[in-house]
Amino acid sequence: MEAMDSVAVMEVAAVPDPVFVGAAPLTPPPEASVLRRSARCLNRPRAPIYTEKEEPKQSTGRRGRPKKKRDAENHDPAAEAQAPAKVARKTPKAEPKEKKPMPVVEPISAADFAGAAAEEDALGKGKSxxxxxxxxxxxxxxxxxxxxxxxxxxxxxxxxxxxxxxxxxxxxxxxxxxxxxxxxxxxxxxxxxxxxxxxxxxxxxxxxxxxxPGIDVGxxxxxxxxxxxxxxxxxxxxxxxxxxxxxxxxxxxxxxxxxxxxxxxxxxxxxxxxxxxxxxxxxxxxxxxxxxxxxxxxxxxxxxxxxxxxxxxxxxxxxxxxxxxxxxxxxxxxxxxxxxxxxxxxxxxxxxxxxxxxxxxxxxxLEGQPSLTTSEVRFTRAEAPRNISELPGLVCDDISGGQENIPIPATNLVDDPPVPPPGFAYIKSLKISKGIKIPSDCAGCDCEGDCASNKNCSCAKLNGSDLPYVSFKDVGRLVEPKAVVFECGPNCSCNRNCVNRTSQQGLQHRLEVFKTASKGWGVRTWDTILPGAPICEYVGVLRKTEDVESLLHNNYIFDIDCLQTMKGLDGREKRAGSDMQLPSLHAENDTEAPPAPEYCIDAGSIGNVARFINHSCNPNLFVQCVLISHKDVKLAKVMLFAADTILPLQELCYDYGYVLNSVVSATGDIIELPCYCGAPDCRKRLY
Known part of the structure; x- marks a missing residue:
């Protein structure tokens, strides 16, 4: 689709009625706090960074206030701080050099060898x-x-x-x-x-x-x-x-x-x-x-x-x-x-x-091992459903109401009686608050067909000479996380299926929204998703950050902090392309430490499937800022991409990126929120 097809200017009204018939209205948590997500959700660096074997930062710290909905739901809120929060930042720790495992020969018991792997986890000292x-x-x-x-x-x-x-x-x-x-x-x-x-x-x-060590049966x-x-x-x-x-x-x-x-x-x-x-x-x-x-x-x-x-x-x-x-x-x-x-x-x-x-x-x-997941002729592990109507706990056939390329069912096996996700209306396109103007002055390329076949593509040059995507079985995959990705837009002459329009192709994988036992609603895939594949855009209402300060109890605020990431501020790890020169990086906008991203996306009352994706300390998604019709990184489009090979029925998640001890109350006390992501390297706290 063309770039401008994905946005619509509107004056934002009050929270609409729930899209599901009979759904309960959204009940805010007692804490007076606001979720702030960010584009730095997963430090999935370029290959040279991995080869250096350096300790990643403790977190890529997200500016903002506590997120509670998924990590605190079904837990006692009285144990958590009640006051409004603001951000303080800490310096991450370094990790000692990795120790290589010694071969083990003598035992022939599967349990003994599992123990050796567990010991190696312990020797990791912060990195399992x-x-x-x-x-x-x-x-x-x-x-x-x-x-x-x-x-x-x-x-x-x-x-x-x-x-x-x-x-x-x-x-x-x-x-x-x-x-x-x-x-x-x-x-x-x-x-x-x-x-x-x-x-x-x-x-x-x-x-x-x-x-x-680190390799499990299955x-x-x-x-x-x-x-x-x-x-x-x-x-x-x-x-x-x-x-x-x-x-x-x-x-x-x-x-x-x-x-x-x-x-x-x-x-x-x-x-x-x-x-x-x-x-x-x-x-x-x-x-x-x-x-x-x-x-x-x-x-x-x-x-x-x-x-x-x-x-x-x-x-x-x-x-x-x-x-x-x-x-x-x-x-x-x-x-x-x-x-x-x-x-x-x-x-x-x-x-x-x-x-x-x-x-x-x-x-x-050998005995004492987990059950086999494969046999001679077929996989016996859990398989994705084939028919939506046969889903256990089905509460909605399609939460998008037919707006997406592929239906997104919702299931609930936790609540009795089961209820669908409440208190929001589904939208496919980003909505723009009154008073915000999206530029559309980006010159387009003159390529014919797919830009991948033109070595002189002007959009490729914006990305550093190469296009950011590579085509695999007619599906674009992002080669590496970048500070910002420049896609072909409405002023380009290439066709609508050009690989450099990957984020504009809509939903490509079958997803399901489901109720979790401890984290509220979550999202899982029915398909195998390969690294670099697009998942979805984070959609809601584009607002000025200063306008959401008074919106308490909103757990779906996503800060567009691409500019802060490109400058490497507040402990952020720079990505490829962070040194590029853009109009939004000119001296008049170049402050040493901006107090906050200027714009954010509010998915509290209206949004898409991305609003249900949970946090994990060991995520399988990362967030990528994308520019299509303009070059203002402060107004970049926010996309989620796969960081790993994600198998069917695995939950999708990204790192919300708070630095530990970074959220404090109005009185200066540190506010702590437990994390229930269950990852092997869970930080035990969201912040």
Whole structure:
């Protein structure tokens, strides 16, 4: 849609009647305070920041007053401060350098290996193993999307060269040679591994026997490359990962035979494999037809991975098992699931189906582990519903009333009787308060079709020479969080499906609003959402910040603090592009420490699905400021994007960003609000 289609100027009236028939009016909490969210919700930095292994700031502190609705609902408000609040800021702490885990060999109990992982969490001292896994995957995805963008640009350049050569009499044959010589690489994931190895940002560089700290049974990976950078399975092609002879010299391994298996991947490559879930008949490596027909074309040898599995049977060490399944939403066409620890209990040699010698291994799953989430033929984990009408606790078929591209149902299994979300009217477009004028003076590009095919796009230059998005299966993905994203707007000549209009395409994923037990209403996805994918815009009434100071009991105020983020004020961590020159950054507007963002979005009485998204100290979304029809960052559009791969039925969340001890009462006392997000690295308090 065009940029100006998403806003409508209006004079804001009183709170409208609830959109749901019979819904109760919005009851404000007793505290006289106002939620202030911000565009700095998740410090998902560029890849180089991850590779430096520095401690992130304790929080990206959001200016404003307490948010209570989701983290305090269903808890005793008398235990919390009652006075109005204002912000004070603290300096974040630093974290000591990460300690690498030592391999564990001797035990064969699953419970013992789970204990080793828990110990590693404790050694993290402020950063759990789970968080380090998430950071590593974010770094990988950042590298991967950058490399996809590079390959797409190179492919486009090759196409242009070929087209130019066809216009020459003798150019046709030469053009064909160019295609063979310069065709783009199809494996940016492997290049991402190399980048991370060069930057020393692979999580576990030494191989580990047993459970990997931060990796739980049921965790999924969307390529073997992801498993490599985590250290789960250290080879992107081989099915058997093992420790080589160098480990024999390390402490604790002197009495073991090497090589020693650490992990296997079952993905249907060998026709002799047999999967009975808790028991596996696994075919050794070698002699397989790599053309994809799964046939054995040669005999195997007792060496490398095959010898490693035999030695693991003799040594008694556990082996991690990964199962691969076909997945259309994965860029590799598969998804890999960690299914726990198995023990090699038997090995033998036989002639395979094609008559060639193969090595066979029987593995049995160790007891005391979480239940399997995968089987030989299908996933058995919870699946998203297929029919809205069959949803348990359904209280509304579509809270948007048909305004969104996709219906958004609401469910409530907490209240008795169940009630829908009360006290607001759904809107799809941002509303503008009287007295605020949105500029529309941004010059547009003159590209034809999609701007990704034009190396001279003027909108790309605003973003630092490259477009901020890369297209994946016709869906735009943000390559990295930026200080601000410049999209094509109403004055651009490119088509409406241009990748640089990604935030303007409306809802792309199936979402559900649901009542939580302790945080009020929340939002979860029915689809797999990939990193960098757009979720939704934060919609409400655009107001001047000074006008909402008197609006007490409003828990849905979102400060547009893009300007403060670009300047790195109040402990904010700068993003890519923070040094750009914009009219709103000129000297007359350049104060050392602005008291507050000048504008905010009020979703208290009218808003969209974004108003229901909860806080988490370990979020899977981040907030991105976007400019379309103008260059005033103080009036930027606020968008939510996926920071991680989000699986079906996972709750969506972002970090509200308060600094601990930053909210004080009128008398100067620190106000504390408990956090109930449940994240492994929860700060225990929202502020």
């Amino acid at each position: 193993a789970k968080l380090r896994v998430k950071e590593t995957l974010r770094a990988f995805n950042s590298h991967y999307l950058h490399l996809v963008q590079e390959e797409q640009k190179r492919a486009q350049a090759v196409i242009q060269e070929i087209e130019a050569s066809k216009n020459k009499k003798a150019g046709k044959k030469g053009g064909e040679d160019e295609i063979k010589e310069k065709r783009p690489s199809k494996r940016p994931d492997l290049k991402a591994i190399t980048r991370m190895q060069e930057n020393n940002s692979v999580l576990y560089t030494e191989k580990v026997i047993g459970q990997i 965790d999924q990976f969307y390529s073997r490359a992801e498993m490599v950078v985590l250290g789960v399975h250290s080879h992107w092609l081989n099915g058997i990962d093992y420790m080589g002879m160098k480990y024999k010299e390390m402490k604790g391994y002197a009495n073991f035979s090497f090589p020693l298996a650490t992990c296997i991947v079952m993905s249907g490559i060998y026709e002799d494999d047999l999967d009975k879930a808790d028991e596996i008949i696994y075919t050794g490596q070698g002699g397989n037809d790599l053309l994809g027909n799964h046939r054995q074309i040669g005999s195997q040898k007792l060496a490398r991975g095959n010898l490693a599995l035999k030695n693991s049977k003799d040594n008694g060490n556990p082996v991690r098992v990964i199962r691969g399944h076909v997945a259309k939403n994965s860029y590799t066409g598969k998804v890999y699931t960690y299914d726990g620890l198995y023990k090699v209990v038997e090995d033998w040699v036989q002639n395979g189906v094609q008559g060639h010698v193969v090595f066979k291994y029987k593995l049995k799953r």
